[in-house]
Amino acid sequence: MTHLTSMLDTYPKDLGSIDRQKLAECIAACFECAQVCTACGDACLSEDMVAEMAKCIRTDADCADICTTTGRVLSRHTGYDANITRAILLACEVACKACAEECEQHADMHEHCRICAEACRRCETACRELAATLG
Structure with missing residues (x-):
């Protein structure tokens, strides 16, 4: 997060009361x-049972798009x-929760789903914690 925090530190205007550490953590978690x-x-898509993974694939794609937008x-x-900011953080938190829950259903069979669920839970938490600082 070196470049990320450096950019926040060099911002020419006051960022207000936002918690810079939580902001940096949330941006990093989103991306x-x-x-x-x-x-x-x-x-x-590479799994033999790809038809059974359709919901997971869709949820992954939705979550990726929402996380990218939130980070931006x-x-x-x-x-x-x-x-x-509050609205987009809530949308991201909801998308990450849904994706984590879907991936957790496949985590015992597919390591990539276990890893994805963990990343989604981390991002879900980061969005919730940042939103809580906004009042």
């Missing part, structure tokens, strides 16, 4: 989760709107 979900969905929104602060 990591997006990558892991994308890879998990692709791995699911959290990275912008000019004209910051706390209402938008």
